[in-house]
Amino acid sequence: MAKAIKQPRETHQWLLIGLGIVMTILLLVLPLVLIFTQAFSGGLELLWANLNEDYMKHALGLTILAAVLTVPINLVFGILLAWCVTHYDFFGRRLLVTLVEIPYATSPVVAGFCYLVVYGLEGTIGKWLYAKDVQLMFAWPGIIMVTVFVTAPYIARILMPLMQKQGTEEEIAALSLGATGWQIFWRVTLPNIKWALLYGAVITNARAVGEFGAVAVVSGTIMNQTLTLPLLVEQLNNDYKTAAAFTAAALLACMALLTLVLKTAMEWRQERREAEPDEVHMG
Amino acid sequence: MFLQNRFAVTPHCPEPLNPAHIVNLSLRFFRSTPILPGFSMSFGFSTLYISLVILLPISALLLYVSGMSWDQYWFAITDARVLQSYKVTIQGAFYSTIIVTFIGFLLAWIVTRYDFPGRRLIDSLVDLPFALPTSVAGITLSALFIPSGWLGQWFEIFGIKISYAFPGIVVAMIFTSLPFIVRSVQPVLEDMEKELEEAALMLGANKWQIFWRVILPTLIPALITGSSQAFIRSLGEFGAVIMIAGNIPFETEVTSLMLFVRLQEYNYPAAAAIASVVLLASLILLFLLQVVQGRFFKKA
Numbered sequence: 001m002a003k004a005i006k007q008p009r010e011t012h013q014w015l016l017i018g019l020g021i022v023m024t025i026l027l028l029v030l031p032l033v034l035i036f037t038q039a040f041s042g043g044l045e046l047l048w049a050n051l052n053e054d055y056m057k058h059a060l061g062l063t064i065l066a067a068v069l070t071v072p073i074n075l076v077f078g079i080l081l082a083w084c085v086t087h088y089d090f091f092g093r094r095l096l097v098t099l100v101e102i103p104y105a106t107s108p109v110v111a112g113f114c115y116l117v118v119y120g121l122e123g124t125i126g127k128w129l130y131a132k133d134v135q136l137m138f139a140w141p142g143i144i145m146v147t148v149f150v151t152a153p154y155i156a157r158i159l160m161p162l163m164q165k166q167g168t169e170e171e172i173a174a175l176s177l178g179a180t181g182w183q184i185f186w187r188v189t190l191p192n193i194k195w196a197l198l199y200g201a202v203i204t205n206a207r208a209v210g211e212f213g214a215v216a217v218v219s220g221t222i223m224n225q226t227l228t229l230p231l232l233v234e235q236l237n238n239d240y241k242t243a244a245a246f247t248a249a250a251l252l253a254c255m256a257l258l259t260l261v262l263k264t265a266m267e268w269r270q271e272r273r274e275a276e277p278d279e280v281h282m283g
Numbered sequence: 284m285f286l287q288n289r290f291a292v293t294p295h296c297p298e299p300l301n302p303a304h305i306v307n308l309s310l311r312f313f314r315s316t317p318i319l320p321g322f323s324m325s326f327g328f329s330t331l332y333i334s335l336v337i338l339l340p341i342s343a344l345l346l347y348v349s350g351m352s353w354d355q356y357w358f359a360i361t362d363a364r365v366l367q368s369y370k371v372t373i374q375g376a377f378y379s380t381i382i383v384t385f386i387g388f389l390l391a392w393i394v395t396r397y398d399f400p401g402r403r404l405i406d407s408l409v410d411l412p413f414a415l416p417t418s419v420a421g422i423t424l425s426a427l428f429i430p431s432g433w434l435g436q437w438f439e440i441f442g443i444k445i446s447y448a449f450p451g452i453v454v455a456m457i458f459t460s461l462p463f464i465v466r467s468v469q470p471v472l473e474d475m476e477k478e479l480e481e482a483a484l485m486l487g488a489n490k491w492q493i494f495w496r497v498i499l500p501t502l503i504p505a506l507i508t509g510s511s512q513a514f515i516r517s518l519g520e521f522g523a524v525i526m527i528a529g530n531i532p533f534e535t536e537v538t539s540l541m542l543f544v545r546l547q548e549y550n551y552p553a554a555a556a557i558a559s560v561v562l563l564a565s566l567i568l569l570f571l572l573q574v575v576q577g578r579f580f581k582k583a
Contacts, residue, residue, distance in 0.1 A: 005395065005396060005397070005398055006396065006397065006398065007397070007398055008397040008398070008399060013397060016389065016392065016393055016397075017393050017397055017399050019389060020389050020390050020392075020393040020394075020405065021401065021405070023386050023389065023390065024390065024405050024408060026434065027386070027457070027458060027461065028408045028409075028411050028412075028461075029408070030427060030433060030434065031415075031420070031423040031424060031427060031458075032411070034423055034426060034427055034433065035419065035423050038426065076328075077328070077329065077332050080324070080325040080328045080329050080332075081325070081329040081332075081333075083321065083325045084322070084325035084326045084329050087317075087319050087321075087322075087325075088313065088315075088317045088319075088322050088326075089313065089314040089315045090312055090313045090314060090317075090326075091312050091313075091314070093314075096329065096330070096333065098569075098573060099333050099337060099338070100333060100337070101569060101573075102337050102341065102566070102569070103337060104512075104515075104569075105515050105519075105565040105566065105568065105569035106341075106519065106562060106565055106566075107518065107519025107520075107521065107539050107561050107562075107565060108519065108521055108522075108539075109519070109521050109539040109542050109543055109558075109561075110344075110519070110539075110542065110558045110561050110562050110565075111340070113344065113542060113546065113554060113555070113558045114340035114341055114343060114344045114558070114562075115340050116546075117340070117343045117344050117347050117551075117555065118339060118340050118343040122347070122551055123343060123347075148336060149336055149337065149340070152332075152336055152337065168318070168319060171319055172318055172319065175318065175319060175320075180320070181319070181320035181321045184319070184320075185321070203413075206413070206414045209416065210414070210415065210416030210417065210419075211416075212416060212417045212418045212521065212522035213417070213519075213521035213522055213539065216521075216522075216543070217543070217546065229416070230416040230417070230418040230419065230522065231418070233416070233418045233419055233422055234418045234421075234422070234522070234526060237422050237526065245422060246422070249418075249419040249422055249423065252415070252416050252419050253415060253419060255414075256411060256414035256415040256416075256419075257414075259410075259414040260407050260408070260410055260411060260414055261407075263407070263410060263414075264403075264406075264407045
């Protein structure tokens with residue numbers, strides 16, 4: 001199969017490229033430049049002072065906590081679900097695949113509200129927990145819970161097509177050689193999916209760090225307690241602390257750029273692996 | 284075959300929870316006999332997780348709403364301000380989806396078809412709206428499009444207001460849904476065989492005919508998938524929109540914001556009613572998309 005990529009020669013091709021570049025600059029590059037210009041607009045000292053504010057440090061800590069807890073949980077779920085739907089054919093298999101898509105389609109605010117209904121004071125479970133003096137909503141556990149909901153599909157969605165494509169021959173061969181289930185997973189399956197898994201973890205992490213709508217509903221926006229960085233951006237902006245808001249925004253933009261770099265690097269690796277099929281078994 | 288038989292007779296499986304009765308049950312439940320171990324663990328955990336994390340909260344919302352009287356429910360979802368918010372949301376999502384489909388198609392086209400300096404960079408940057416938190420996108424776009432902003436000043440000349448007005452909502456939705464279009468169309472464009480176009484050229488087709496009759500029909504399923512995802516995403520968009528829209532009642536309030544406003548008024552029943560409308564709309568759209576995809580993929 002011939003690749004369709006070619007050197008542009010004709011005028012209309014250059015026009016299309018030019019238009020695409022202009023669009024990219026207007027829609028994607030300018031916003032990035034603006035974030036950093038605004039963050040640095042008050043000078044380095046103000047930037048440093050803003051970064052050292054208690055609320056900034058606290059929000060950064062909470063954001064990292066949410067990501068650190070969410071990614072492993074959904075990593076385990078993603079692997080198990082993908083294993084289940086690609087290695088066995090059973091009644092209701094397609095239903096599982098569809099159900100896991102629900103968080104994609106659900107508006108984050110609605111998702112947050114659903115959790116509020118269950119675990120807030122309006123719900124039976126919430127009342128019971130309140131009697132036991134456990135508060136999940138308007139506190140950090142609620143933030144983790146909704147973040148887990150919002151990011152649940154990503155790893156599973158990335159693994160499923162890959163595991164489907166790889167088939168089960170290698171695993172069955174290992175089984176016939178007497179390997180146990182865990183041995184098959186650690187020595188056969190995991191090496192084959194490790195890059196996709198890492199890719200999924202990066203994507204999940206980016207979503208976990210940046211979630212706004214769902215977290216806004218269950219957080220209660222208490223300064224120094226339940227504000228994640230994306231919420232802090234909004235809060236500071238509402239208080240007309242523009243420079244501080246853009247400082248928080250710049251922190252998040254740095255994380256986003258890191259995500260893009262990691263993603264691109266992993267895609268290159270994947271392309272190289274596909275180009276050299278012999279390396280697949282060695283790597 | 285050999286393996287299947289061996290497994291059925293003496294389950295060599297290390298899983299203690301996988302004895303013969305599952306094999307018997309398999310006549311109805313399994314479409315093909317499971318060979319590899321680990322079914323009960325992966326299936327059990329996945330279904331438990333989906334039930335607890337996804338299904339429980341969603342059914343709780345529907346249960347909560349079912350406890351309301353019909354009049355109360357109808358009053359909450361047809362309040363004039365709420366009705367107007369549906370209109371604003373759907374219009375915003377509609378316009379932005381059309382515009383972003385063109386922009387996304389253009390970007391996917393140039394990065395897969397032409398080799399030019401900056402191609403890789405554009406390809407990577409396309410995911411920025413996905414990686415950047417929506418509140419950051421909102422505050423940034425809003426600063427970019429205010430009348431004194433870098434881009435807003437050019438629109439100001441023509442008297443067009445973008446930030447804190449309806450066009451701002453469209454801009455925010457375009458930004459957040461851009462990756463969906465590009466990433467749906469791009470793989471199909473990459474896999475498209477050049478031979479097909481060459482054959483059309485040989486048969487005397489001109490460039491436009493090749494585009495309209497050969498390339499576009501192949502891309503339609505991917506375009507439908509991408510635009511539907513963009514549309515669903517735009518309907519639910521919150522962070523980016525509320526920070527640029529100005530949130531003027533009856534003018535630039537989106538439905539997610541109305542839900543948030545009701546929550547802040549501690550009017551839970553009304554919030555639940557609005558949430559149920561949004562939830563059902565997005566679930567129906569998701570279901571329709573699955574059906575349409577099934578159709579197209581079967582044909583292909």
